[in-house]
Amino acid sequence: MSVGSRLWTLDGDRTAPTDVVGVSAVEGRVAVDVVTSHTTFTVAPDQLLRTSKPERHAVQPKEAAWVEVLEVRERTAVGKPFTFYGYRLDPYPTFLVNGHPARQAW
Numbered sequence: 001m002s003v004g005s006r007l008w009t010l011d012g013d014r015t016a017p018t019d020v021v022g023v024s025a026v027e028g029r030v031a032v033d034v035v036t037s038h039t040t041f042t043v044a045p046d047q048l049l050r051t052s053k054p055e056r057h058a059v060q061p062k063e064a065a066w067v068e069v070l071e072v073r074e075r076t077a078v079g080k081p082f083t084f085y086g087y088r089l090d091p092y093p094t095f096l097v098n099g100h101p102a103r104q105a106w
Helices: none
Strands: 006-011 014-028 030-036 040-043 069-076 082-090 094-097 100-103
Touching: 006 082, 014 094, 030 082, 082 094
Parallel strands: 006 094
Antiparallel strands: 006 014, 014 082, 030 040, 030 069, 094 100
């Protein structure tokens, strides 16, 4: 991922592109595994994930569904620390992580 890369986000009831305008990296000893009924993905402990209640839209994409987070597990790095990347985005401040909306850090 580099400046100029394109990520996808949600804009109302449609997906929309948003561009990476800045990248940062930090090392950390702890990561978090987020477990849903569909997948498990790993994020930094302070990653902001959208956790609003389900919404009803005029158009519901067939592949879209609200999923419940079943578990959040802390994972400690053994040996080399994890590297966490942060992205500044434009025009939208959100992006999708395994289909889950996430927000850039303030």
